[in-house]
Amino acid sequence: MKRRHKERIAGIVDRAERFFGQKVVRATAPGGSGRSSYRLIFEDRTVIATLRPNFRRTHLEAFVLKRLAQDCGDTPECLGVDGELMFQSDVGGERLNLAIAEATPERRLALAGEAVAAIFRIQEAGRKQALQNALPHLGQNRDWIDNLVQSTAALAEFSRGRSAGLDHAALATRLDFPGRQFVKWDCRSGNAAIGTDGRLRWFDFEYSGARHGAEDIAWLIGDEAWPLSPAAMEQVVIDCFDPGCGHDRDAYLDYLAFYLTFHCIQRFKLIVKEARKRGWIAKARVRKYDDAGVHPEFAVQICRVGAYFASRRPDTAPIGRDFEETGTVFLNILKDGLRQAETVTA
Structure with a gap:
């Protein structure tokens, strides 16, 4: 190798x-x-x-x-x-995922605002260049959408599995959206950096395409290593919202919450899959190598985000309750690990 x-x-x-x-x-x-x-x-x-x-x-x-x-x-x-x-x-060696982990609470909010504002500016540039007409339209395959909706079953192992009784066909119809807006895709915080000029820039555009537009924000908020609370991030999006994006703000926030619910399940599934294969990984290593957040604390975070946004709508509220119960399972895993560490070092 x-x-x-x-x-x-x-x-x-x-x-x-x-x-x-x-x-x-x-x-x-x-x-x-x-x-x-x-x-x-x-x-x-x-x-x-x-x-x-x-x-x-x-x-x-x-x-x-x-x-x-x-x-x-x-x-x-x-x-x-x-x-x-x-x-x-070279847009800089200080990656956003590392910078925000080490920042003060005030600086974290500022960085979050810069990251979200940059996404909206990039999408605006995409509209000016009509990239939505030149790139693949993402998430248009019905199998892809059905897979997102059916993934709620992943929470059943750790909760009462309320999501099983939902109208999955109706959820899939709601999730479907034509490619009207340029999207970068994969806006996890490890894909942005702060340059020597102090400016935050996004990189890795190989998966770019067109869809609703809220997906880029969902990738950022639904990054399990992102340390801000979902409520704080919702306010950041409201503050930075671009009225020219082609969506009414309330409708945009509604779709963001809906899409983010299922995006969080995908991230949760990845964490569980990798934990079973590799075991838990140190948080510092996850951030250094921009790896999947295979740590109990990151599993808890993604459950908090999923629960918060799922609770926004009646049709996803049962998913929110499953997320809450699942998060408690991983919070207990985290607490047990800390107790074991204290015993070893005592």
Whole structure:
């Protein structure tokens, strides 16, 4: 594995030197050896080289970044493409997920506001560039929607399973939405960074497409490692809401709560799956490598978020109660772990 990683970096460095006509002084893998991006350090600047698994994703991301750059400064600049390898500007080494974990409560709210406002600006730039007409429309497959709705069964193991009695067909119809708005997708906090100029920018646009628009905010609030309360984040969204996004604010918040309910179940399922496979992971490691939040505290957080937003609507309120009970299970796991640690260190 290490040899293959070294060979991969060597190949990227060679291509970068030919592309830019400069020597690379040093190359690092900020997200770990298994990730797609590498930081290339030249004498006069740093560049991010991104090697996506396939040609199509590389060129979709490059296309999106070039178009967005014409109307906003909240994304990296695409510097060029060499086959399946894309070069982009370095938006900074201080990732949002690490910065917000270490920040004061006041700074956390400020960072959250910057992150949400940047998402709305990026979506506005997408509208100006009519990207919703040029990119794949996401979540339009009925099987995808049905899978989201049926995933409520994942809470039954840890709760009374009230969700089983819901009208799943009606929920699926409500969840369905045409691709009218550009969305970045995967707006987890590990996909944003703060630059040396103090500006927060979002990166990783390879999954971009079109849908409702609230999905991007849902990815951020539904990031299990995101430390702000759901009530605080709801207020941040209200404060930063863009009236030009094509939705009435109340209708937008309603769909956000509805979609976020099912998004949280997906994140919860991932946590449980990875915990059973790998065991619990230290919170610091999760944040450092932008890994799934495989820690009891993060499981509790995603349940709190799911419960809060599910309670917003009568048709999802039973899911909220299942989330509350499930969260209690993982809170007890967390407390048991702390008691065991205290016993060992005593």
